[in-house]
Amino acid sequence: MGLVTDEIRARAEKYTGDEICREKTKVFLSEVSMPNGLLPLKDIEEVGYDRESGVVWLKQKKSITHKFEAIGKLVSYGTEVTAVVEVGKIKKLTGVKAKELLIWVTLNELALEQPISSNKINFRTPTGLSRTFPVSAFVVPEIEKPATEKTNGTTEVQVTNA
Template sequence: MGLVTDEVRAKAEMYTGDEICREKTKVFLKEIAMPNGLLPLKDIEEVGYDRESGVVWLKQKQSITHKFEEIDKLVSYGTEVTAVVQAGKIKKLSGVKAKELLIWVSISEIYTEDPPNTEKITFKSPTTLSRTFPVSAFTVPEEPATEKKVEATEVKETVAVKEAVAVKEA
């Protein structure tokens, strides 16, 4: 990880464990005005973000390949993904490849036009070839966590009341 020096690691916010890393990845994507489904990683071991330099890194247990259904594209994420980020832009990206026809092409930059109200996202290779897609292809609907908890509590309370009535009737 060339971008992630000891100095960067010392200044960075770092998290370990899949659940917290997934959450922090979504938070950081939102901060830089990028779609929340852009990094659909699994079994994340570590996430780090140095806000001063913009260096971010993610480590996962094994490489994964994800298909973005809306645009019918396969993207491969290596065990280590590193980049330098700023609002609306991910630069010096490593560890990400997209399949074009029969070959895998490295992605070195991702950017949106006029963040945060953009509708298009562009992916650029080191050879400056680029492809633009709708942002919606990389957006995952967010489920309000509080509503789920309230519904679960209401179900438990309803079951408890029904059980209490059944005991009284018996």
């Protein structure tokens, strides 16, 4: 993880365990205005986020391949994914590849097209090639759990991400 130095690890927010890591991944994606389903990782062991530098890292037990059904694209996520994030952009991305025709292409930048209201996201490779897709293809709808009654008589509604 070349982006993640000892200094960055020391000052970053770090989380371990799949459930909290999935939640924190969605939180930081939301903070930088990126779609919540962009990183559909499984069995996440660690997530770290240094807000000062924008460096983010995610470690999962094994590589996964995810198909974004809305656009029919396969994306492979390695055991370690790192990036520098800022509002509307993920750059210096490592550990992510997309299948284009018969070959896997490394992705190194994801950026919302300007103006952000255009609802398009651009995927770039180190060679300068790029593809644009609708943001909606990477959004996972939130599912509301039914209201549950607490013992003190109040009603609680829980909202979770699918």
